[in-house]
Amino acid sequence: xxxxxxxxxxxxxxxxxxxxxxxxxxxxxxxxxxxxxxxxxxxxxxxxxxxxxxxxxxxxxxxxxxxxxxxxxxxxxxxxxxxxxxxxxxxxxxxxxxxxxxxxxxxxxxxxxxxxxxxxxxxxxxxxxxxxxxxxxxxxxxxxxxxxxxxxxxxxxxxxxxxxxxxxxxxxxxxxxxxxxxxxxxxxxxxxxxxxxxxxxxxxxxxxxxxxxxxxxxxxxxxxxxxxxxxxxxxxxxxxxxxxxxxxxxxxxxxxxxxxxxxxxxxxxxxxxxxxxxxxxxxxxxxxxxxxxxxxxxxxxxxxxxxxxxxxxxxxxxxxxxxxxxxxxxxxxxxxxxxxxxxxxxxxxxxxxxxxxxxxxxxxxxxxxxxxxxxxxxxxxxxxxxxxxxxxxxxxxxxxxxxxxxxxxxxxxxxxxxxxxxx
Numbered sequence: 001x002x003x004x005x006x007x008x009x010x011x012x013x014x015x016x017x018x019x020x021x022x023x024x025x026x027x028x029x030x031x032x033x034x035x036x037x038x039x040x041x042x043x044x045x046x047x048x049x050x051x052x053x054x055x056x057x058x059x060x061x062x063x064x065x066x067x068x069x070x071x072x073x074x075x076x077x078x079x080x081x082x083x084x085x086x087x088x089x090x091x092x093x094x095x096x097x098x099x100x101x102x103x104x105x106x107x108x109x110x111x112x113x114x115x116x117x118x119x120x121x122x123x124x125x126x127x128x129x130x131x132x133x134x135x136x137x138x139x140x141x142x143x144x145x146x147x148x149x150x151x152x153x154x155x156x157x158x159x160x161x162x163x164x165x166x167x168x169x170x171x172x173x174x175x176x177x178x179x180x181x182x183x184x185x186x187x188x189x190x191x192x193x194x195x196x197x198x199x200x201x202x203x204x205x206x207x208x209x210x211x212x213x214x215x216x217x218x219x220x221x222x223x224x225x226x227x228x229x230x231x232x233x234x235x236x237x238x239x240x241x242x243x244x245x246x247x248x249x250x251x252x253x254x255x256x257x258x259x260x261x262x263x264x265x266x267x268x269x270x271x272x273x274x275x276x277x278x279x280x281x282x283x284x285x286x287x288x289x290x291x292x293x294x295x296x297x298x299x300x301x302x303x304x305x306x307x308x309x310x311x312x313x314x315x316x317x318x319x320x321x322x323x324x325x326x327x328x329x330x331x332x333x334x335x336x337x338x339x340x341x342x343x344x345x346x347x348x349x350x351x352x353x354x355x356x357x358x359x360x361x362x363x364x365x366x367x368x369x370x371x372x373x374x375x376x377x378x379x380x381x382x383x384x385x386x387x388x389x390x391x392x393x394x395x396x397x398x399x400x401x402x403x404x405x406x407x408x409x410x411x412x413x414x415x416x417x418x419x420x421x422x423x
Contacts, residue, residue, distance in 0.1 A: 018146060062393040065382035067344050068328055072374045075324035075367045076317050077359055079249070083239030083264070083314040085306045088298075089205050089231040095121060096198040098221040104211045112229065116203045120228055123199035130192040137185035144178035151175050192193040203280060207231040230308055235301040237264055237277065239314045240292035246282075250294070252318045253282060262297035269313050269363075273305045279316065324358070324367045331378045332357065342386055344394055346376035351376075351390045 027409040094099075095246030099121040106118045158168055214226055252260055259278040266273055271393065277299035286293045295316070299306055306312070321354035331341045332355065332420065343353040372378070377394065386392070 003323075012080055049327070062348065062391045063382060063385050064393045064395055065165050065350075065379045065386065066397055066399070068380050068397060069347065069379045069392045070325045070327050070368070070372050070376045070378065071291050072323050073326055074320045075326060075359075075361050077289040077319050077321060078263075078317055079241055079245055080317040081235040081239040081241055081314045081316070083297075083312050085264075085308055085310040085312060086236040086238050086296075087207075087230040087232060087238055087308040088234055089207065089229075090308070091204055091229045093118065093201060093203075093226045093229060094203060094263070095119075095220050095224060095226065097121060097126065097195055097330050099123075099125065099199065099219065101214060101216050101220050103216050103227075104212060104226075106227070108209055108210075108211050108227075110205045110209050112207060112209055114203055114206050117200050118165045118209070119201040121201070121220065122201040123196055126192065126196040126199055130196045131188070133185065133188040137182065137189055140178060140185050144175065144182055146259070147178050147314045177239055201226065203229060205231050206233070215368050232304055232306070232308065233301050234301045235306050235308070236280075237297045237299065237306070237312065237314060238294055238295045239297075239316075240287075240290070240294055241316070243291050243293060245318075246286070246293055248318050249279075249282060249316070253279060263297075263317075264299065265315065267311065267313065267314040273312060274299050274301055275301070287344055315371055321358075321367065324361075325369075325372055325374060326361050326365050326367055327378055328380045329364055329373070330361070331383075332382045333383060341372070342379035342383055343372070344379065344392070348394065349377060349389050350386055 049352075063390050102120045102122055106112055107114070112118060138276060140415075149176075151168070154168055154171055166253050183263065210228040210230065212227045214220060214224055218224075220226070249260075252258060262277040264273045264277065264280055265271065277297045279295060280298045281296040283294040283296075297314070297316075327341070332339050339357055340354045342350040345351055353371055356369045358367045358369040361367050379392070380397070382392075
């Protein structure tokens, strides 16, 4: 048995070695055959030759792009910020005298006018005090009239010797004392009248009533808040700007003589919320913790679109540039060295032109400070297919590229075949 297994093992080893050797001997031949086949295909003008033709077509065919000229126009320069709407006046109404609150004469959220009676406190105690003061004044006025009459009679009797001169001084002093008492009574009457009037709580401003803090029937004191009135027409917007803008704002504001235009926009920067406002105040200090200074604008707010506490986007118009160069914002590309545009050359190629953007003009255009001249043509659509020196076919905005017949007989937009070949 051992001899049989030795013979079998020898046969297996021979077969394995033979198989490996066969694969090693035939693999180079197969690769050479395959390489020869590909080489032959290339020489026969197969697919690679077609690809090369397409590549040549891609290099020579102009790329359709949309171009627009730079436009010279007057451009307003804006500074933008996030502002907070603030009431022009906000008053918390507290009673000036204590007592039982009889009635409330306003609706929460209702507009009230200056001088309106918005609440009433029980006036009876104050009415009684006023009546007492008036009565005391009349009593003292009667005493004064009697004293004056007595002084006049006795002065006539002094010459006849019936009244001593010393008594005249007493009568005169009594008159003066009663005059002072009447003056004090008049002041007391006025004081009690003021206290009586305070039982009617009157609105000190035009505004909107908030949520009331107390109900009728409760006893209130001078520390009890009844309601808060807020003036919303006109209304303020307070907003900060970086300190580097201070000089530009102050030069344009000219110590308040020049009313700068302020626009309040919704949070999406899409729609103005109110009529245009004006800058009213530039704060007199810079916040060292934030490096900003505050400004306050005033708005008429006729439709109450602006509401106290609301956050809005603010645009402050500081100046207007006459003859600014404006291009569509979509023409501007961002590169490693800054902003640039593709500028159309006279030979219908494009060059990469660096530009400096001075600011936004509306929602779709920007103003260029350097890099372009009036009338230069810039690419606004199709930039992703361009490189410096690319041959282009310039189209106007909205113009559709012409349809051409491709080499395979299909119709498509210019450049469609090239896209398929590149894929």
